[in-house]
Amino acid sequence: MKFEKVVRGRIVTPAGEFPGEIGISDGVIAEIAEGRDTLEADEIHDFGKDFVFPGFIDTHVHCYSNPNEGIRRASQAAARGGITTFLDMPYDLPNPVSNGDILKEKIKTINDEAVMDIALWGTVPKEDGPQVVAELADLGVAAFKLSTFETDPYRFPRISDADILETMKLTAEKGQVIAFHAENDELLTQYMDKAQAEQNIEPIYHNLTRPPVTETTAVIKLLDMASWADAKLHIVHVSHARSIDYINWFKSNGTNVTAETCYNYLLLDTDDLKEHGPKAKINPPLRDPHEVAALEEKVMEGEIDFITSDHAPWQKEHKTIGNEDIFKAKSGTPGLEIMIPLLFDHLVGRKSMSLNQFAELLATAPARRFNLGRKGSIEKGRDADLTILKDKTRWIIDEDDFISVADVSPYHGHEVDNRVEAAFVRGKVVYTHEDGVTDEVSGRFVRPDEGGGQG
Ligand SMILES: [Zn+2]
Structure with a gap:
């Protein structure tokens, strides 16, 4: 033949x-x-x-946080970085993917512009959020993403506990994953206000105002809610090993939950935040070296389901504005073009991770979690x-x-x-x-x- x-x-x-x-x-x-x-x-x-390798899959990309990027460029950047499918986040400028018309428009843009394959996240608006779940699910979103922390009241809102619980139940009915940006809004808003009032605006204060407790308290609340709602929960960009311990406890007690970390949390630490300032500002923040080592152990042990880039295509103007005051800089780093080579060097080259585990973390597991049944593995068909x-x-x-x-x-x-x-x-x-x-x-x-x- x-x-x-x-x-x-x-x-x-x-x-x-x-x-x-x-x-x-x-x-x-x-x-x-x-x-x-x-x-x-x-x-x-x-x-x-x-x-x-099977084409790598990045489930955490923000094409339109900076609208200068868009689908065409991001898809070309992905292809160059060995990413053959990505899932684009819903927090687009100017409009988040929180209704059917916006979703249809974005699907059209993908089919008109992309050079590789793209699946989409949907989200819910701050008010009356749960009502959009059925329509977005039927139109083909791969999963839903919500936040417990408010980046922007319209584009990236904090969702109330009541709406989180209701949305979890509705996504469960549709058999879809619901993912969260898990940071405790009340705690870190207070910490940031205090730091700024006291003129503590050097880069390290981005870490000090978002201590691990701001992540772990948000994670444990979501785990408990998901267990009551029978939801398929996913926690994005986990930065701390303790979050994984909580996730594992719920997992072993029957909750349907997965977690990702991002490449930055494995490759950089607070020393990089001090050295690079705004360029190394991400949410949650980079952690101390011993915390990075603990998280890496979780990856090596197979306790973290997959790794993503959290690609955020900021330009110099978005970052240099934070040179004097870290709180003014945008959060996020680009990753589509460099994540795979950097992780391959680190995990396979230095830590002797098997090629199979590397493929599992960066292709097979994400395809499985988001039901992309034709992707993620080199198998016939x-x-x-x-x-x-x-x-x-x-x-x-x-x-x-x-x-x-x-x-x-x-x-x-x-x-x-x-x-x-x-x-x-x-x-x-x-x-x-x-x-x-x-x-x-x-x-x-x-x-x-x-x-x-x-x-
Ligand atoms: Zn993100």
Whole structure:
């Protein structure tokens, strides 16, 4: 049998890693074979000894926190970073994805502009929130994201406990995951007000006004509510090991809960916040080195379900405004283009994580959690989404060289020892190191359950 394309390399599958070939037809993985020269095709992509991973999935991206970014650029940045599917967050400027019309518009933008596949988060408005759940779920959001902390009363509101509980029940009825930005609004607002009143505005005060208790108290409340509501709970960007201990207790007692951490919480700490100031300002904040080590242990032990970038494409003006007063800078860092190489160096290179665990954390588990059944794993019948990583090749991160409009990164000047060599989305080459990223709009909106290909 002849395939449209064959991809050769060291293939990372759930059954193990081996030198082999993947036969692709109609954008789908049609065959997987060990060894070389066993499969026939008109088009052969031979990656030698490079790793062939399932296309990586980033479930936490903010395309429109800064509208200068948008779907087209973010999708090209993702392709270059080896991310073949991402889930875009709902807190868009000017309008959050909290009703059907806005959602339909965003789906259209994806189908008109994306170079790789994108699924969407929905959210609920501050008033009468629960009423939008059914419509957004039926239109195809992958999950719902809410916050216990108010970034902006319209775009990124704090939702009341009563509405959280009601929304949890409604998302459970729809079989959908409900995720939370978990920080205790009352505590940290008071801490921030006090720090600012006392002119304590150096970078470290971003950490000191958001101590671990501001995260853990929010997490434990949500866990308890989710257990009463029978909800499928997900906690985004966990920054502290104690949150994971609470999550594990509820998990072992039957609550349907998962958690992610973000790459920054594993690679940076409070010393970076002091050194880089606004560039390293994220919410929740970077933690002390011993807390970072404890969180990393949770990742290595398999106690954290997956890792995301929390890509926020801020530009210099959004960050330098905080040079004198950390509270004035925007929160977040870009991640789509650099997360995979940085994590591969750290987790596989330095910590000897297995290739399978790396694939689980960055592709398989996120696809499973959000019902993207055609994504996340190199198996026959799934979409031919593949990311090729070349190990032991050096380059230096340059914040002025991103495809993303983001031009500030705490990793600027950081040396990396592997790179994304190529990325395939449903069998189509969307990026190669040699030729760069495609201009062709071949990405699609992805609905849960059905996976790729749903327009
Ligand atoms: Zn986020």
